[in-house]
Amino acid sequence: MEVIASSTTLWHSLAFSHLRLADKLTELSAQLESGYVRGINHAEDSALVKAYSIGGITAATAFVETNINEMFESICNDRGSITNDFSEETIAEIKKWWEFNRKKMIPAVQKYQKFLQLSNNEKFSSQDELFNDMEKLVYLRNQLTHYKPQWILAATQSEREEFALNKDIQKHLEQKIKPSKFFENTNAPYYPSKLLGYGGTHWALHTAFHFSQEFYHRIDIKPPYAHILKYCSQIEINSKG
Template identity: 20%
Template sequence: MEFEIVVQRSVLLKTVMSPMHLKMAGFYASECRKIENSFAECGFDYGYQIRNYEWLQGFSASCFMSCAAFMESAINELISKVVDESEGEHPLSKVITPDQVQLLKEEKEKKNLFDKCDRLAEILGQKRMDRGSAIFQNAAGVMAVRNSLMHYKPYLVEVERTNGFEGDEVDDRNHIVSLEKRLKGKFEDSAFFRNDSQPYFPRKCLGAGGAEWAVKAVQEFVLEYYKLIGADSGSLRRICNIED
């Protein structure tokens, strides 16, 4: 009697999410621009504004959320590649010790993105990114908007009655004032609220200008970080549609 021996080997698959997050961020930003362009084409019609301002803010808010998710995913995917590829195919796997791999496994579970980035650079013997640099500050600004959206609490804000909008009663928005000081001037205000006294966040911040700025900011941060620690950014540059 003959027996046929069949050896089956399992295949390990890893799904990366950063390309999806960045593509969705770009889509949301383009939708914001379409809405603002249509607003200008119709002569800044108040009726159009009323019908579409929630769509504009929704697309812009979604863009900021996707941008933050892109940064988180890109850094976590980098750490995962170094840690999980036991054969050392990833360039960084060749320059770290087993003890460092264990440290990376622990860091992968940390919550704060920027602290995680600092720790990874430290483990690899590289210099940390300058937190005072424009690239870092812009990325931190994106994350600040994301956090404000995720943990949003209604604020009472005193504003003038303009364009049919009624202001609320008192100013109780210290956090929002801080956000405005951090971001004002980095991108154009929403076309819907550019010329009135509506609060900066969420009204003026969430528009086409903010969305487009956020997409650019997170790409620059992740690419700069990969460069800083000596990681191969080829696939990342393709995701960002950047030619070498």
């Protein structure tokens, strides 16, 4: 929390909290799965790792969404030295766009694209792996948030998974996310059972963090959350793959 101008004016960043929560839930997921022993009843642990994973995926996505909102607000409120990194013309364009669109329901990835455009920096390509992963992370978070259970009356694995996620997105996620150790050798559907484990939580954190890192690299600004990374045990700073 930062105090600005007076003791009654506060600027509180929640992006930091979302990032640390995603990191902590990834750590807890890893600890639970590391204790898995095949043949032993892990009902409580499997339920808990699923809960950690839902929380981690949600927090990682919230970090990305909150981060770009705070970036726009920092510019519009002339906060700190960040405005020194842009020309007066660019700042004026950013303020104009944000003040008109602040309350609109614009997808976070599109806000990042717009900021890059307004600041005269290269936007993410639609073919960019990080950009595509980030879009799929938002989709997954939305599916979990607005989850609708269904009866699964089917004989084969493919039929059981027919109802779940968009087929193309699920195929993509299966290549990215290792199944939870509690369900990988079972007939449980990939979504939600196998996806919700350490693999899913780690992928969400990894995707959100590196998408944000690439954004700040493009605008050539030190990330405002850089000072908290020493407290994050699960973030692989130098790894994008």
